[in-house]
Amino acid sequence: xxxxxxxxxxxxxxxxxxxxxxxxxxxxxxxxxxxxxxxxxxxxxxxxxxxxxxxxxxxxxxxxxxxxxxxxxxxxxxxxxxxxxxxxxxxxxxxxxxxxxxxxxxxxxxxxxxxxxxxxxxxxxxxxxxxxxxxxxxxxxxxxxxxxxxxxxxxxxxxxxxxxxxxxxxxxxxxxxxxxxxxxxxxxxxxxxxxxxxxxxxxxxxxxxxxxxxxxxxxxxxxxxxxxxxxxxxxxxxxxxxxxxxxxxxxxxxxxxxxxxxxxxxxxxxxxxxxxxxxxxxxxxxxxxxxxxxxxxxxxxxxxxxxxxxxxxxxxxxxxxxxxxxxxxxxxxxxxxxxxxxxxxxxxxxxxxxxxxxxxxxxxxxxxxxxxxxxxxxxxxxxxxxxxxxxxxxxxxxxxxxxxxxxxxxxxxxxxxxxxxxxxxxxxxxxxxxxxxxxxxxxxxxxxxxxxxxxxxxxxxxxxxxxxxxxxxxxxxxxxxxxxxxxxxxxxxxxx
Numbered sequence: 001x002x003x004x005x006x007x008x009x010x011x012x013x014x015x016x017x018x019x020x021x022x023x024x025x026x027x028x029x030x031x032x033x034x035x036x037x038x039x040x041x042x043x044x045x046x047x048x049x050x051x052x053x054x055x056x057x058x059x060x061x062x063x064x065x066x067x068x069x070x071x072x073x074x075x076x077x078x079x080x081x082x083x084x085x086x087x088x089x090x091x092x093x094x095x096x097x098x099x100x101x102x103x104x105x106x107x108x109x110x111x112x113x114x115x116x117x118x119x120x121x122x123x124x125x126x127x128x129x130x131x132x133x134x135x136x137x138x139x140x141x142x143x144x145x146x147x148x149x150x151x152x153x154x155x156x157x158x159x160x161x162x163x164x165x166x167x168x169x170x171x172x173x174x175x176x177x178x179x180x181x182x183x184x185x186x187x188x189x190x191x192x193x194x195x196x197x198x199x200x201x202x203x204x205x206x207x208x209x210x211x212x213x214x215x216x217x218x219x220x221x222x223x224x225x226x227x228x229x230x231x232x233x234x235x236x237x238x239x240x241x242x243x244x245x246x247x248x249x250x251x252x253x254x255x256x257x258x259x260x261x262x263x264x265x266x267x268x269x270x271x272x273x274x275x276x277x278x279x280x281x282x283x284x285x286x287x288x289x290x291x292x293x294x295x296x297x298x299x300x301x302x303x304x305x306x307x308x309x310x311x312x313x314x315x316x317x318x319x320x321x322x323x324x325x326x327x328x329x330x331x332x333x334x335x336x337x338x339x340x341x342x343x344x345x346x347x348x349x350x351x352x353x354x355x356x357x358x359x360x361x362x363x364x365x366x367x368x369x370x371x372x373x374x375x376x377x378x379x380x381x382x383x384x385x386x387x388x389x390x391x392x393x394x395x396x397x398x399x400x401x402x403x404x405x406x407x408x409x410x411x412x413x414x415x416x417x418x419x420x421x422x423x424x425x426x427x428x429x430x431x432x433x434x435x436x437x438x439x440x441x442x443x444x445x446x447x448x449x450x451x452x453x454x455x456x457x458x459x460x461x462x463x464x465x466x467x468x469x470x471x472x473x474x475x476x477x478x479x480x481x482x483x484x485x486x487x488x489x490x491x492x493x494x495x496x
Contacts, residue, residue: 013039014127014135015115017108018495024103029111030495031099031124032092032132037084039119040097042068044082054084054097064099066114077110078102092132093139130492134485137477144477144488145174148431151492152235157279158286160234160422164429173428174476177438180220181472184441187213188465191458207452210461214445221442224428228435231423233325235431237279237286238416241320242358244330245342246294249360252399253330254278254291257409275316282413284422290324292317295342321346326415327355328408333376333396334364339383347389356393356415357384358408363398433488434475441471 013033019026031040037054046062054060064077078101090096101111116124130151137147149168156162167173190205205213242250258278276291295317321327327350331338338359347355357380365376377396384390395411397404423429430438448464473479 012123012125013119014131015039015112015119015124016127016132016495017112018098018132019103019108021105023105027101027103027105027108027111029099029101029108029115030132031097031115031119032090032094032127032135033124034095035119035122035124036095036097037086039115039122039124040082040084040099042070042118043077043114044080044099045069054082056084056086056089059083059100064101064111064114066110066117068114068118077114078107080111088139088141091141092135093141094135127494128490129494130489130496133492133496134489137485137489143171143174144480144485145177145430145434145475146171147477148433148488150496152431154493154496156235158234158237158281158284160231160284161236161286163425164231164235164423164427167423167426167428168431172426173430173434176224176428177434177472177475178478180217181469181476181478183213183217184465184469184472188462188469191462191465211449211452214449218442218445218449221438221445224430225435225438225442227427227429228432230418231427231429232432233416233418234285234423235429237288238325239288239290239320239323240326240328240412240416241290241292241317241324242328242330243292243317243321243346244295245332245340248294248330248332249399250291250294250330251276253328253358253360253397253405253408254289256399256402256405257289275320282409285413285417287412287416290320292320295346318346321350324354326412328358328412329355330358330360331380333359333361335376337383338376338380344387347387352389352392356395356408356411359394359396360399362396362403363401430475437471437475441468444468444471 011034013031013035015029015031018028018030041053043064043066044060044062045065046060048061051060051062059081060083061079061081063079065071065074066077068074080099080101082097082099085091085096085098087093087095099111099115101107112126116126118124133142133147133150136142137144142150146169149165152165153162153169156165187205187210191210242253244250254276258280275293278289278291280287280289293316329343329346331343359377359380377394380394381390384392384394393411395404395408397408399405444464444467448461448468451461451464470479474484477485
């Protein structure tokens with residue numbers, strides 16, 4: 001079913017490179033629109049004798065020539081395979097031609113340039129971000145949930161995120177939302193009957209039945225939307241910030257967790273001036289691990305003792321710590337008092353539930369065995385207890401020796417995932433936009449129940465149902481404004 005009503009679906013033809021930037025085995029240039037085949041034929045020279053045009057869904061071998069096949073000064077751009085997908089049996093629902101050539105960035109750029117030049121009088125232009133998927137949506141080839149899932153599958157950086165995107169792409173979530181919307185519309189029809197034919201001998205929906213049906217819908221919407229918050233970390237990942245004093249071993253810990261020499265490690269204080277990011281998977285859970293500049297006490301910042309670059313790095317570190325999903329406070333276990341003023345000041349401004357303590361340099365503890373009866377671990381635990389932070393989890397480790405690092409990564413994964421297991425195959429999990437629309441629908445239905453208890457007439461209650469139905473329609477794109485569509489498809493990559 002086409003969704004072009006109310007939306008501008010140009011009759012021009014679009015073209016773009018459909019493969020990622022960089023060097024690869026194959027590079028693809030895609031055209032979509034009424035002039036796709038005509039434009040491609042202007043630059044495609046077939047190798048087979050007797051070629052009379054593209055045969056649908058068949059790979060034709062040949063060469064791309066510029067500026068055109070018929071030009072006396074034509075030059076070879078690339079040796080390619082070209083395939084034509086006639087409308088409506090294509091990704092976009094329009095005539096589509098794909099030109100598969102060699103994957104060098106200059107090669108595919110030259111092929112695209114040749115296509116655009118040859119199609120200048122055929123209204124062929126370069127595609128905007130997400131325009132192929134937008135045309136697929138507007139032509140009824142997929143709903144809005146599936147269109148978003150295309151971009152989400154492309155951007156997925158974990159097996160769990162890809163599985164969730166593929167489930168949405170398969171259409172299961174869209175069908176579930178459509179089913180809930182159908183139930184809302186059925187209720188609205190029954191309310192309309194009660195309002196329009198009050199004296200007729202027709203079955204009307206009694207208040208108790210309306211309450212029961214609306215409560216079931218609210219439960220379904222809240223359960224579905226609740227999956228989004230639980231699954232967000234599996235799809236988007238968690239931000240884990242390593243914070244601590246200079247020379248506490250944050251950079252060594254980053255390298256130990258990432259398994260590479262990503263950060264420079266020296267004995268000199270203040271080596272890390274800015275922050276370093278490392279994207280990695282912890283047993284399937286995507287995590288952005290950030291190594292920050294060493295903490296300094298407020299007094300050091302106010303007195304101007306630090307050079308401007310390090311001071312800016314410390315400021316950025318505190319900002320990152322405030323937005324982290326989990327803060328790993330790295331303490332120097334080689335010190336007599338690991339928890340000093342900079343760390344105490346940081347903890348005073350953070351929610352302890354989002355903090356994990358890594359007590360580093362346990363390999364140095366042997367030096368204290370003959371001089372103090374209590375280990376650094378027990379002294380730290382007592383100090384935290386005196387500060388009202390006794391619930392903080394402490395992981396003893398040695399980043400330099402690799403001791404306890406696995407314990408820390410397991411703790412990070414456990415804290416971020418909150419005990420949730422990876423998504424099950426086929427599990428329906430909306431993204432943030434879709435979950436927000438579900439919450440709006442549920443809130444509207446909750447308002448309906450309050451109005452019903454207050455004796456509000458059925459015709460007014462029908463407005464509540466209509467608003468809730470509209471919110472669900474925005475999820476699948478059955479009703480969608482230009483602003484909503486542009487916000488979604490503009491975030492896509494060009495060529496998709």
